[in-house]
Amino acid sequence: MADRVSTVEEHLDRILAAIEPLPDFPQPLMETLGLAAAEDVVSTIALPSFDNSAMDGYAVRREDVLTATPDSPVHLPVVGEIGAGQARLLALSPGTAAKIMTGAPMPTGADAVVPYEWTDRGVAQVRIAYPPEPGQHVRRAGEDVSEGDLLIEQGTVLGPRHLGLLASIGRATVRSRPRPRVVILSTGSELREPGTSLGPDSIYDGNSWLLAASARRAGAIAYRVGIVPDEPRAFMDALSDQLVRADLVVTSGGVSMGDFDVVKEALAPLRTVWFGPVAMQPGKPQGFGVVGEDETPIFTLPGNPVSAYISFEMFVLPALRRLMGKAPYSRPTTRARLTHPVSSPEGRRQFLRGQYDLGRGGPTVSPVGGPGSHLVGELASANALIVVPEDTTGLPAGEMVQVLVLDEEF
Ligand SMILES: Nc1nc2c(c(=O)[nH]1)N[C@H]1C(S)=C(S)[C@@H](COP(=O)(O)OP(=O)(O)OC[C@H]3O[C@@H](n4cnc5c(N)ncnc54)[C@H](O)[C@@H]3O)O[C@H]1N2
Numbered sequence: 001m002a003d004r005v006s007t008v009e010e011h012l013d014r015i016l017a018a019i020e021p022l023p024d025f026p027q028p029l030m031e032t033l034g035l036a037a038a039e040d041v042v043s044t045i046a047l048p049s050f051d052n053s054a055m056d057g058y059a060v061r062r063e064d065v066l067t068a069t070p071d072s073p074v075h076l077p078v079v080g081e082i083g084a085g086q087a088r089l090l091a092l093s094p095g096t097a098a099k100i101m102t103g104a105p106m107p108t109g110a111d112a113v114v115p116y117e118w119t120d121r122g123v124a125q126v127r128i129a130y131p132p133e134p135g136q137h138v139r140r141a142g143e144d145v146s147e148g149d150l151l152i153e154q155g156t157v158l159g160p161r162h163l164g165l166l167a168s169i170g171r172a173t174v175r176s177r178p179r180p181r182v183v184i185l186s187t188g189s190e191l192r193e194p195g196t197s198l199g200p201d202s203i204y205d206g207n208s209w210l211l212a213a214s215a216r217r218a219g220a221i222a223y224r225v226g227i228v229p230d231e232p233r234a235f236m237d238a239l240s241d242q243l244v245r246a247d248l249v250v251t252s253g254g255v256s257m258g259d260f261d262v263v264k265e266a267l268a269p270l271r272t273v274w275f276g277p278v279a280m281q282p283g284k285p286q287g288f289g290v291v292g293e294d295e296t297p298i299f300t301l302p303g304n305p306v307s308a309y310i311s312f313e314m315f316v317l318p319a320l321r322r323l324m325g326k327a328p329y330s331r332p333t334t335r336a337r338l339t340h341p342v343s344s345p346e347g348r349r350q351f352l353r354g355q356y357d358l359g360r361g362g363p364t365v366s367p368v369g370g371p372g373s374h375l376v377g378e379l380a381s382a383n384a385l386i387v388v389p390e391d392t393t394g395l396p397a398g399e400m401v402q403v404l405v406l407d408e409e410f
């Protein structure tokens, strides 16, 4: 009897319902690059934390130099020198100046900095040719960040600028969820490792590389286990060996109707993994469930390479993002004008490979190659997927279509 067909959304809901974000903990800053903050970060200090100079020059009381002109400069005795990182805080008496370097604390009493360029750079005495504006070249405490400011909201994906800010407010760690550890197994007795020789009936295992790279690109730690033959026992052995280091398992191949569909054969008896068709093309045969004592989520993707890739994009990527606390889970879609007509099977959402171009007259997308789920050459030259709805069997050139732009960070 034929299995009931799930829609793409039903299958995605099934997956997201079974996956919880990984527990968060404080992680060293550099580890969190690309991860989502799992806390609201509130500053415990002000930035700058003290009034300091924005220029190399002289700290002065402005009223002492108001009359300065190039023809009638003001002369002030230089009572000290303050470098950045020098704790010795001076108090500036009226009628004096102190040399000050960029970033050095302003002496009390001083209210402006005269840059070297307006002076003779005098050591014992300085000649000042122009009067500064009030507060000139003084960086005020708290003008950038105040104590108590909410700087980074929970869920923000941390990039270099966030890490710089966190370090600047003295944070050595930030709470975030760990990178999910993803184990990738390719099944198929026809598969060979790249770099080895090929028999007349064998092919290279492209999928474990495609999937491991996709997982890593999504921020996960990918363990590419590689090839497992079409023997349920060998598959189960490999799987149980790997579960100890897996937050999630992805397999490819062995899930359709063949006589050697190892993944289905091995996992169906457990009754913890759902197998069935999803109304999409490529990617119709799918499986998802949990395995092992820890109920580790497992995705059993179809073996055709384009099917495996599109299944990763549609189902595994959202699951990884949920584990990592990143929203939205699914890649956002955009719209573009179709440059050539396309056709599509009825009743299945089709994902055609395309070349997306921002274009001067608005975004366009051109279909790349055919719909065959074995066409890896054309997959590699695509940068987008054209989404053709289930009830649509053809679209003319010029139509606005839904597009998933691949590789973009979101
Ligand atoms: N009678 C039916 N046959 C098939 C159906 C169906 O509904 N009825 N569905 C077809 C569809 S759609 C797909 S997709 C595939 C999925 O099959 P499997 O998941 O069982 O995958 P395999 O049979 O193991 O392999 C399919 C294809 O992909 C190649 N392959 C597998 N693994 C890799 C790898 N790691 N790297 C590169 N290429 C790989 C494999 O050699 C096959 O050519 O089933 C259809 N059949």
Ligand code: MOO
Pocket: 280, 281, 282, 283, 284, 285, 302, 304, 307, 373
């Ligand atoms: O659905 Mo299969 O994934 O067309 O090739």
